[in-house]
Amino acid sequence: MSKIDSLDQEILKGSSKLFSSKKKEFNRTDYMLQNMQYNEAFIFLSKNTDDKSKILKQFKEEYKNYRDNWVGVLNKYDDSKNFEDGRKISPPLSVDIETASICDLACPHCSREYIITPDKIMNFELYKKIIEECVKLKVPSIKLNWRGEPLLNPKIHEFIKYAKEKGILEVSINTNAVTLNEEKAEKLIKSGLDVIIFSFDGGTKKTYEKLRPGRFHQNNFDKVYENIKNFSKSKSKLKAKFPITKIQMILTKDSRGETENFFKLFNNIIDDVTVTQYNERGGSVKDLTDNQQSKLTKHLKENNLDEMTPYMVNFEGEIFISKKRKPCEQIFQRLMLTYNGRAGMCCHDWGAQHGVGFIDKDAFENDHKEFLKVKEKIETKKKGFELLKEAKLPQKFNEPISKEESIEQIWNGKELNKVRKIHRENKLDDLDVCKNCTFKDTYHWEKII
Numbered sequence: 001m002s003k004i005d006s007l008d009q010e011i012l013k014g015s016s017k018l019f020s021s022k023k024k025e026f027n028r029t030d031y032m033l034q035n036m037q038y039n040e041a042f043i044f045l046s047k048n049t050d051d052k053s054k055i056l057k058q059f060k061e062e063y064k065n066y067r068d069n070w071v072g073v074l075n076k077y078d079d080s081k082n083f084e085d086g087r088k089i090s091p092p093l094s095v096d097i098e099t100a101s102i103c104d105l106a107c108p109h110c111s112r113e114y115i116i117t118p119d120k121i122m123n124f125e126l127y128k129k130i131i132e133e134c135v136k137l138k139v140p141s142i143k144l145n146w147r148g149e150p151l152l153n154p155k156i157h158e159f160i161k162y163a164k165e166k167g168i169l170e171v172s173i174n175t176n177a178v179t180l181n182e183e184k185a186e187k188l189i190k191s192g193l194d195v196i197i198f199s200f201d202g203g204t205k206k207t208y209e210k211l212r213p214g215r216f217h218q219n220n221f222d223k224v225y226e227n228i229k230n231f232s233k234s235k236s237k238l239k240a241k242f243p244i245t246k247i248q249m250i251l252t253k254d255s256r257g258e259t260e261n262f263f264k265l266f267n268n269i270i271d272d273v274t275v276t277q278y279n280e281r282g283g284s285v286k287d288l289t290d291n292q293q294s295k296l297t298k299h300l301k302e303n304n305l306d307e308m309t310p311y312m313v314n315f316e317g318e319i320f321i322s323k324k325r326k327p328c329e330q331i332f333q334r335l336m337l338t339y340n341g342r343a344g345m346c347c348h349d350w351g352a353q354h355g356v357g358f359i360d361k362d363a364f365e366n367d368h369k370e371f372l373k374v375k376e377k378i379e380t381k382k383k384g385f386e387l388l389k390e391a392k393l394p395q396k397f398n399e400p401i402s403k404e405e406s407i408e409q410i411w412n413g414k415e416l417n418k419v420r421k422i423h424r425e426n427k428l429d430d431l432d433v434c435k436n437c438t439f440k441d442t443y444h445w446e447k448i449i
Contacts, residue, residue, distance in 0.1 A: 004019065023267065040242075042055065044165050069093060070333065074327055074332045094333060095334065095336075097122070097142055102120060102149065103148045105219060107201070113391060117351070118370035118373070127159055130337060132166070133359075134166075141169060142171055144171065144173045146336055147350065151175050171192065172196070176198075176212065178219060180231060193242065195244045198228055198247040200247055201249050201255055203260070203265065215385075228266070232270070259275055278312075296448070305323070310438075322446070323446070326426065328434070331345060337359060343357040343407075348433075354432070354433045357415060358403065372393075398415065
């Protein structure tokens, strides 16, 4: 890391930005505010008015409030006793909509490898219903993926355009860029997409292809790298201010020593270069060298700590452990919606195992059938399912009453408020999903000597 700087302290929260002295750290909020007049939602909603400045000011204020409230949002609700049935809180700052649950990769560090996920595309009519409700609630931000690859939805650019025309301030996607050809790139840029986040694990061809193998076809480092470079070229060609581009690499034993090379690959073509901690929670040695594992084991034994004690490793190979949890902000920030309308408690609850509601009856009428179809394909070793042999059916730690509700009803409903109350009382171990959660922000970290 000698030639680049990092916000190393952010590693203890799960991620860190990389930047050089020649190129200042990119600030997403500042950029968005400075270029709000190019936001497709503003352009569309201000077409038929003479007072564009008033609308622009309003957009900027709303966006700033959204970003300012993202951090520290749970502090607004500091009395856990108040989380009773029907308690209303501020609308979600973001709604994550699973426009595609299918993925064309089989990354060994992804939860898809351990929890079965249906290969499905969201119905456009259901999506429009979701957007209408988001607009009604004044939700400022949506992300159009969760467990799958959004570019496998052939209408993803239409999904984005629809949200922007309805006035959603910020629309983002996270993509592996495997199928990101020139045609798709131009459609995404012209759709009004605000943020695109590329997942690219590894600073070398060898590491990347090891960590991101293809499900249906062999994945290729050079091809995906060119796709990302060409996306930036298309953006320049179209003289577009958006989308903001971000790329992130998961730090594992294989990739941790490749941060400098990763930065060199993308520094000049991507706005925001970030590395993210691998979500590991004790009991596994796959992210540790032999020396690190020996050091960790010795420390746990000497201090009478359980072998499942959460740990993490920073850039320098220093090991941190956690003996204490803290409330999570996710359940106060965002709502997760699967392709068929099941509402999940947070993005770390893969499979929506702790469900909190349904926005469409299909999610409780046919959901289980789709999981069983995938299970059968894994067992019969269908093409594209060979690498998923370890995946199991998701457990149901909590199953809401089978009824269709609005986003507002779910967000303010008893299921989510039960979760919020438990978090405010710092009793995370009372929730099966939270007990073993790998989200770094919910741990107090201390370095072992």
